[in-house]
Amino acid sequence: MPTMSNSVDVPLRIIRVAALVAAIALLAPGAGMAAARGEPFDPVSALYEKGNEYFRRGAYASAISVFQLVSENHPEHVLASEAMFSIASAHHKMGDLAAARGGYEELARRYPAASAVPDALLQLGSVLTEMGDGAEARKVWSYLIENHKGSIAAKIAQQRLPGVEAPASPTLPVAAERAIATPAPSKAEKHEPDHRPPESPVSHEPVAIPAAPSVTGEPEEAVYVVKKGDSLSKIAKALLGSTDRYKELAKYNKIPPPYTLDVGQKVRIPGRKSKSELPTAPPPASEWAHAAPPKTRLPPSAPAPPSPPAAPPESPGWQPLPSDAMEQAVGSIQKWVDERSEGYDALQTRLLELQRDVRAQKVIEKQLEILKAQLEAEKQQNARLKQELIEQTTRLKEIKDKNLSMLSQLEGLTDAAERSKAMQARAAELDAQLWAHKQKMETLEKQNAALSETLQKMRDAFDAQIALVKIYYDSELVKARDEYTWRLDTTTKELARLREETRKKDESLNELKRDYADLMKKTASIQRDAIADKQTKVSAEAARQALDRAKDLRRAGKPGEAEMAYKEALNVYPDNADAMNGLAYLYAEEKKNLDDAEKLVERAIAIDPQGRGYYLDTLGWIHFVRTAYAAALDALHEAHRRIPVEDLPARAAVHFHIGKVYQALADKDKAFFHFIDSIKLAPRTRWATLSERELDAL
The missing domain is CATH 3.10.350.10 (LysM domain)
Known part of the structure; x- marks a missing residue:
């Protein structure tokens, strides 16, 4: 992996806590709005709305991942069928027609009574048409027109079959007919009664489709x-x-x-x-989180079911009833439903939703317990913070040594004018370092303010859920805020110390000016050294050109020529750490010479300790190719800790490599979040493209 110039790292603890708060905030806004309306918070509905948000933004791969969490982990929920419909629609948007077809057929098989089935059959016909299978599309739409009469989807299907009259018993393609005619019982079918109106039986034998009469009048x-x-x-x-x-x-x-x-x-x-006006548009999926949707979508021309005279209006702030009151309410509603023969699907579904609210509350409590465990794990990272401060101090010492080395190099100037320019450039560099430290200070203050604001919003959301959790989080957040205040004070003191060092360096600069007369005596020796240095620069420039050519060849998919270019760079300039790292990464990608690759990485670390993070990423990838997953994770996590936070492409590459290791270990949850982090850090790089591909595979 290519390297870049070193810079001061933002403390990793702040980044980890911000990521944790962002994960909590995925569900916290829905909880806060539900609490404001006095309604019980449904985490599945909040997750479904998050998928809709990704879908509307065009992030279809992320939307698919979120909708799969709803459909796979909560198959009994009322939004499970809608989530499956959205997954198939996202595949359709992405151009994956095979996956879209399978999704629509699976929806019809698992939830034959769902209100999304007519729309799924309509879209299935469109997918078959795009795949060039017009005959199968005609069968699907004919089945939709016959078995879902009066629905908007059936009317649209009728318009897409000009000159064809719906047959009495149309047939479907084999996969779709099997999915609807002989559905496999799902968890939702085992626990929920089916109150759909009876439909015409599906014929398993092909039936000839008669031609429709010509249309004489224009509607x-x-x-x-x-x-x-x-x-x-x-x-x-x-x-x-x-x-x-x-x-x-x-x-x-x-x-x-x-x-x-x-x-x-x-x-x-x-x-x-x-010839007549169209019906009212159905409500969007976002309104189903706190409403009882019907098991099937009623035909547009069908009248609404009559309201019971004694049933009170539904309260938006409903809470679970006591057991005695619940049994009395259930008995009363059931008696009223038995007196009437049709039109009560919505009431029956609402009754089932009331019974599920208690289970939803338990899900929330379990999520809070998981969050508590995550915060406890964050406490254990405090010990690492001290080590990070020590490393930063060591790094500043290295910068100081580098400055002294650069001052000694000033002796290589050939005349007084070059000496003066070098001293001015050094003064400007010191000013730039001071400005960089000031920028770091401002960045830390902004991050601290943003983190405090986010933590306050999280407390407000959970105060509406459970008072005990509120007390716990208040105390934990106060501790976190105090810790970050201490970090801010420490950074301020460090900045003052750096300013003092800058002042001392200015004094050294003035002393160097006084030594100008002595430098003139060393002119002859400097000229000889300049000739040797020029030859070294020529070798370094040739090595750099060969290294750039090797990188271009590797991106162009020519590993053999890239390997020759890397070796050429090393022949010209044997101590080029970037060339060693690039050749080692190429060996890992090609899965060959892994022992030589590991030796190259170790030599690069010894030559250039400043780029240790980048070289450890390559070493972790070599361990991954060898299936040494534990060693790979150790090296990759250390690389993630050392690579500067502003080098977003490099950090995205590390997240992708860690995700691949967890994927190989069958830990899909951790792999999922590392692939998401890679996409967020560098959305327009090859690492984001590779991460999206792996997310689709998950």
Whole structure:
């Protein structure tokens, strides 16, 4: 891996705590809003909303990972089927038609009674069409029209089959017909009764599709009547298949920004023809977290089920009832449902949601216990903080030694003018170092302020959940804030010390000016040394050119030529640590000469201790290729600790390598988070591309 100039590291403890707080904040906003409305917090709904956020931003790989957490870990939840639909849609957006097809068929198989099945069948037909299988797409849409009459998806499918009349018993492709006709029982089907209206049986024998009669009259343009709570994005999602088409609706109906709608306003639908007005758009998935959605989507023309005369309005701040009251409420609702024969699917689903709220509360408590364990682990990192301070002190001493070495090199100047320029450049460099330390101080202050603000928001969110957890976190956060205050004071003292050293160096600079007369006597010796130094520079420049050529050849996929270029650089300049590291990494990628590669890395560390972090990353990758995963993790974690935080591509590479090791150890959770960190640090590099590929594989 290539190296870069050394810089002062931001304390790693601050980065770790900030990452932990960011992970907590994924669910904390949903908890805070639920508490403000007096509603029980549903972590699965919050996770589902996070996936929707990634989907809307176009981060489809991240959205798939989040939706899989919902569908795989909570198959009984009401949003599991919607999560599977979103996963298939994300694959469709990414152009992975095979994965999208499998996702839609799996949704129809696992949740045949879900409200997302009509939309899934509609999108399955579109995928088959894009794959060039028009005959199979026709069968899917014909099945949708026959078995989900009245749904918006069926109407859209009918428009996509011009001149074809829906057959009495259409057939499906083999995979989709098996998924719907003979579904495997899921966890949700074992615990939830199916209250769907009876559907026509699916025929397993192919049936000829008769031709539809020709259409003689042109229907009127389709119009949608705006209802309370509607928006252009909701209408575009329901009737055009994507929220991204809301601007198309606005332009077609000449609605100016900010695209406000009035109740009763008529919206014309481009490309849609109907003799009657279209139904109200269904509510978005974000409103299902605290509402009881029906098991199936009712046809648009079907009347809403009658409201029970004695049922009180549903309270937005519902809390779990006592056992006696719950049994009485369940008996009353069940009696009322038995008196009527249809239209009560929503009430039955709501009853099941009431029973699940208690289990959701236990999930929250378990998550809080996990968070407590994570914070306890952070305490154990305090011992490492002292070691980091010692290393920073050693590093400053090395800088001082380097400055003394540079002062001695000033003796190599050939005349008085060059000597004066070198002294001025050194003074400017010292000023730049002072400014860099000041910038570091300001950065630490900003990070401390941002961290304090984030920790305060976290306390406010969890205060609404459990008072005992609030007390615990208040005490822990106070300790963390005191610790960071101490760090800030220590850094301030260190900055004052550096300023004093700068003052002393200025005095040394003045002393060097007084020694100018003595330097003139050494001119003859300096000229001879300059000739030798020039020859060394020529060798270093040739080695640098060969090293650059080797890197270009490796990126171009020519490892053999790249190896020859690395060896050429070492022949010209044998002590070039970058060339040693590059050749060792090339051997690791090609899985050959691993013993030689390890020796090259050890020699590079001995020659250039400042680049130890980069060389340890290469050493960790060599251990990974040898399947020595424990040694690989040790080397990679040490590399992550030593590489400067501002070198984002290098840190992204380390996260990718650590993720690969955890993936080989079958620890998918840790691998997932390291791949995510690699994407966040350097989103436009090859490491982000490789991490996204591995996330898809997970």
